[in-house]
Amino acid sequence: MLIFSIFFPYVLLICFFIRSLFLQGAMASLRRLVTTELPVLSSLDMWRQAGGHVLYSLSLGMGTIITLSSYQTRGDNYIKLASCVAIINLVTSLLSTSISFLMLGFWATTSGSSCVEKSVSNLLNLIAKGVLSQAARPPTDIVHRPPPEFLDWINQLPEHVQHEVVHFSLPCSILVKKEKFMEGIGLAYVVFSQVISLFPGSSFWAIIFFLALATTSLSTMVTLLEGIVLPLQKKVLVLSKHPKLVPVVICLGGFLGSLIFTSRSGSYVVFLIDDHLVPMVLVIIVVFQNLSLAWVYGIRRFRAEIFGQLGHLVWAPFSFLWSYVTMPTLLALFTIYFLNIYHSESLYYISWNDSMSQEMKQPYQKIVLGWVTFLSVLALLPIPMYPLQRWWNLDDDIICDVSKEPASSRKVVPGSNKATQRPMYLLKRSQEKDKASFQNKSPAETSFLQHQNVLTKTGSENYSTFSFPYGSTSLVSP
Structure with missing residues (x-):
């Protein structure tokens, strides 16, 4: 099912x-795609949306990448796997963006003529009812001309007639329609449906289009569900007894919680969330992940683990x-999101005003x-x-383990303390696994692990006794 849900949307x-390549205005749409507007790069809202797109498309902070890596066996090259995921995501984004531009370009090219036709028909009906004067009657062949000629005819009218024609004509600008439904879910369900x-x-x-939407949504929900269900089944004792x-x-729970999106204000809630x-x-989650890996656990220790897995150092x-680089970028993105939400004039939604018969921007309430x-x-x-639960349980294990040992047999390691010592039974178990696993190691891994065990046994003051086991290896960092 996963293989089908992954490859079928690409087809x-x-x-x-x-x-879409054979639609009217396709080449102009592709040229518009690769055109860079330098003033837009100074917009913080553009960077906010770009950062959100990266988080969503790579599923960063959702646990899906970690769930995917849990299926890999020892010796797999995780660097190549992560690079493939990033490249495939880039290709997918470019492909879907090209389709969006091609369809919107086709819509912008063809909607002008149909909009002019509807406006002319509306003007003729109003003239027949006596609402407008005969001076507002458009030329008979204006429908068959390009849309810019319709605008030229309006500009040539007297000022008072021009205001009446503009008031009763339909808005044919695609920029006007963009404010209504070309953002968020409206782009997929309204614009694409019209195209x-x-x-x-x-x-x-x-x-085909709605089948692709349904398949993509289901595959996304399946991967997100794996990232939630698997840890609960393995880590929570009560839930592990009833995995199904x-x-x-x-x-x-997700179904009941999503019922709020079906209310009258559901679209506003969807946009806000x-x-x-x-x-x-x-x-924030990715910031904690990067902080834990790069600064708490340590890049040197992490590179040593990758060396033990792959047999060579990471680039x-x-x-x-x-x-x-990652941490300052994430903190800058978090600052932009924080200011965007809690700034008094930035967060708004578009709603219909009955008294004025038009859509207006309304700020979200403080509640x-x-x-x-x-x-x-x-x-x-x-x-x-x-982490607090793990720290509490680890502290209890150390106290229980030390209390069982006679006072004469306790050894104090220089430079260590209670917070950095591992329980002795865990060290013994790790050492036994190390001896059994040396037979299945490659020469490079064996020499690396022997070097690490020598450092552990010497108890030198230059090395910390706080080590993290990974599988059957126990690594010590300077």
Whole structure:
């Protein structure tokens, strides 16, 4: 099922891309795609949306990458796997963006003529009813001319007639329609539906399009569900006894929680959570992940583990990026999201005003921002709770282990303390596994592990006795 859900959307995307290349205005759309607008690069909102796209597309902070790596066996090259994921994500983004530009370009090219036709028909009906004067009657062949000529005819009218014609004409600008439904979920369900309706054989392409949406959504939910269910089944003792019940409870909870999106204000809630709340929470989670790996656990110790897995050191610039580039970038992105949410004039939604009969931008109420803060804190609570639980249990194990030993047999390692000592039974068990695993190691791994064991036994003051076991190896860092 996973293989089908992964490859089938790509088949549909390629079909859409090939079909879109033969649409009217395709070349102009591709030129627009590769055109860079330098003033846009100074917009913080653009960088905020770009950062959110990277988080969503790579599933950073959601646990799906960690779940994927858990299926790999010892000796697999995780660096190549991560590089493949990034390259495939880049190709997918470029392909889907090209399709979006091609369809929107086709819509912009063809919607002008249809909009002019509807405006002319509306003007003729108003003239027949006596609402407009005969001076507002458009030329008879204006429908068959290019849309710019319709605008030229309006500009040539007298000023008072021109205002009446503009007031009763439909807005044909694609920029006006962008404010209504070309952002968020409206782009997929409204714009693409209108574009597909103009395709030859539109019924077939509509079925293909919504089938691709359903398949992609299901595959995304399956991978997200794995990242939630598997840790609960393995780490929570009560849930491990009933593993089949865990996905049922998680899916039922997600279903009940998502009922709020079906309310009258559901689209506003979707926009608030999808565009503001979730990306900011994911940024915070990735910040903690990078901080734990690069600074708490240590890049040197992590590179040593990769050496033990692959038999060669990781590329040196990766360590520099993990330590000194990723963290400032994430903190800058978090600052942009924080200011965007809690700035008084930035967070707004578009709603319909009955008294003025038009759509208007309305700021979110303060109670909504309070709920955003509460949900953010609630989502981040497991980050400090689990390490505190591990620290508490580790402290109890050390006390119990030391109390069982006679006073004469206790040895104090120079430079160590209670917080950095590992329980003795864990060290003995790790050493026994090391002896059994040396027979299955390659020469490079064997020499590396022997060197690490020598450093552990010497108890030199230049090395810490705090080591992290990875599988059957116990590594010590300077």
